[in-house]
Amino acid sequence: MLIQIKNVSAGYVKKYLVLKNINCNIKLGEFIGIIGKNGVGKSTFLKLICCLIKPFSGTVLFRKRDIFTLSKDDLSRIISFLPQQNSSDTFNNNFSVLEFIMLGRFPYYNKKILKIPSNIDFKIVKKITSMLFITDLLHRKMNTLSGGEKQKVLIAQVLVQETKVLIFDEPTSNLDIGNQINILLLLKKINKDLNKTIIVSIHDLNIASEFCNKLILLNNKTIYRYGVPRDIINYNNISSVFNIKNIIIKINHISNKPYIIIYKHNI
């Protein structure tokens, strides 16, 4: 068991819990999607695993060790995170893509006096960018990138951190369908080829169902269902959690995963 979440209650203010009594286990090499309504605590769940918020009760274990007993250095080499909105662009739009991706290597040059990357860091950035087919972007400026390209660069920045667990908070929001699929294919490839454990929060249920090994459906401050897409994406779960009636669930016979069709009543 890679990550174990035991009886965790968490939130931002003690009076108002966002997550209540959460239990879940995540294995090495899994690709997990977190789904649920807006404001149900998807981001909080992810931040909990990243150690960004301290649970009010319960523990989060990484390989049987409480993650809050790990040093910041160790943690930065175990878990990497791509937050939902990225910070104000004005401060990094005149970065070259190479420099920007290099910031992901920070845990490895943090200890040096001038904190300047070494040749090893450059080699790893080259390796990762060629794997993501974005080598030609390396010398462009950040402000010349399109939304899809920028997302790939951000993913590369996470990958060069070389951690076992990668966490993405809505990596596909604001992207067109082509880019959404490309980004998830990319994550899938990382998951398989590099054997990384990936946890993403995602709004598009069809994409979540198609790409994730397991889904966590959050509702009412707790984990409502946790399992393979076939067990999660069904009429009962989806209609009750998202409060919708006009959907049909079908099985995609190519991948054997369920998908959702929306329809509108003709009045």
Added chain:
Amino acid sequence: MNIKKTRLLLIVLGMLLIMLLVLLIALSIGTSNISIFDVLNFFYGNANDNTILIVKYIRLPRVITSCITGAGLAVSGCILQAMLQNNLADPFTLGISGGAAFGATIALILKLSTVIFVPICSFLGALFSAIIVYLISFRFQRIEFDNNIMILSGIVVNYVFTSIVMLILILTKTNNFQSAYMWLMGSFSIFEDTIIYIASIIIIVGIIILSMSGNIINIITLGSDKAKTLGLDFNKKIKFFFIISSLITSSTVAISGVIGFVGLIIPHIVRKIISSNNLILIPMSAFIGSIFLLICDSLSRMFVVISLPIGIITNIIGGLFFIYLLVEEY
């Protein structure tokens, strides 16, 4: 452009040379006719008495002050913009100008020696306001560092201090205030060597520390969540940079009053023209800030018999140049 050590060193050395050149030219500008060769002769030790008098006792302190101030303000502005994630942040966003005015006014009311105590009191006043802002944004904070709370507390503290100064102005009818206000508008005319030395040391040490933390500041601009997962002790670093930038700004206030605009505009110009990478941005801002203020100060001495507050010239030149940068798309 990948930043490597040798490249960084070359850039810094090159800029240092340019800055020294501008400094030499600045020394030769003024109402009395002294050529650049006279200035060079002065440094070789064979100049006439008149030149020595003017260069050593009048121009050199002034030129060094403007050089140091420009560098300090630009770097401080850089760091605050990155820390607060706000384009409009400048060294005085965090209430330092109000605190400085308060300190200076106190010094004048107590009729302390202007040359020594106005700078010292304004330095202390500036630090005092910085401490208040620090306490509001870190001590009484709910859970996390919040840049908006910090900005707001800075602005509020500034208003409170400015109002207190106004109140004192109305209640006591001293005529010293004209000079206090001219000085707070930014001027290089009050000089006491020891104060300049001490302030310069603080500013230079601060700039060196910040220049060496370029990559940490880069990480800070990625936002607190990302920075923390990259292993950075975010809150501790923010506090550290806050203290350093407050010390730098307070020191510049002590030697040259409140000079607006340099700290706001120079980081933007460097970011636009050269790079957003703080590893380069911070040292470059220091050099370009100092060159900019040197040029402005030289202009103010070149054209007018009575020297203008430097703030007026920095605003006009910097503002026009920045408008040009905004209009010119690339």
